[in-house]
Amino acid sequence: MSGKPKLHYVNARGRMEPIRWLLAAAGVEFEESFLETKDDLKKLQTDGSLLFQQVPMVEIDGMKMVQTRAVLNYVAGKYNLYGKDLKERALIDMYVEGIIDLNELILSNIFQPADKKEEHFATVVDKATKRYFPVYEKVLKDHGQDFLVGNKLSRADVQLLETILMAEECKPDMLAKFPLLQSFKARISNIPNIKKFLQPGSQRKPPIQEKDIPRLMQIF
């Protein structure tokens, strides 16, 4: 029993990755238990460990937490990455929800049937560069500060960096028109805890590949 949070999920990014990012950014060491077969999932379900029969599940502070947003909210609150008051929280929440929507769009690309992939990819690029990135570019431009909210590192910065990197994996020049996001990316990547997480050998997971999909789907 280590006292460290323990993450239960498949050995892939999926819905657990934002949690890995946030714990890492907060400097919190964590353990991982990977589901490899359908039976691994069934066992957790029959043990009563999964409130709604689903993973992600994170054992933390005596709780078996499920639901990605609930876990992220708790980690952010505990480690002071959630703003100083209700209004800063409100901004952080709005920014984070937008990022999550973009994230879902990017994630769903690999699950598109072959004949829809190109069209979907075009949608991802369109939404990233017309709907989402302009918002964050403008936020940074308007206040001229290093971080999105309250002149202090918050979960919004961590989650935006994660999504920027995922978007660039799709299309390397995604940030071509966003100079402030480019410097934001460099700056946040250099924060010691985050720099460490970005190095090989960390618990950050690689992008999902098509060949992995059948194996992962059969677990669920």
Add this chain to the structure above:
Amino acid sequence: MSGKPRLTYCNGRGRMEPVRWLLAAAGVEFEEKFLETREQLLKLIKDGDLLFEQVPLVEIDGMKMVQTRAILSYIAGKYNLYGKDLKERALIDMYVEGITDLMQMILMFPFSPPEAKEKNLASIAEKATKRYFPVFEKVLKQHGQDFLVGNRFSWADVQLLEAILAVEEKIPAVLSGFPQLQVFKTKMSNMPTIKKFLQPGSPRKPPPDEHYVASVMAIFK
């Protein structure tokens, strides 16, 4: 300028309904502006009122808030419906997120093609009675209290009541295996602010019909 929150959305439940519920439960009066045409939505976007070009939009305390969860979290926090500490928040968040997953199925149901409707309804029934309602039945049974978290009224109670009523509209006997939830439903419905919201003439919107579906399709394409 009244100082009351102002909600901008279609004249129907959709993604705004949980916000109406929570404001009502907190005893907060609000105004509504209804989108009827695509042109109105495009104007809001052009005017820069919508952070991500989407509604719901709630103007509250000098902010133009978007993203349903952000709005709900703010209201819950402001009106003391979010527990007393981080751990109560964590429970409330878990419960709310689970209920939101169930409500998402109900939200999407009117927009599913006619040939898929029977299957989708069966799926809602199964998830409600096998995955979600048993959890809350057990929570209430284990602590024996009136409210889901911390022996005190919270966002989780409001959200669960909304979900129970929404599922019952489709599956009237859905609570038949859940005695604790039946008692919960009665108790929550009788709380003064909620009772008021459940009466005709309140801002509560009726279940979606074909007309609502058609107007949503036209506005959002």
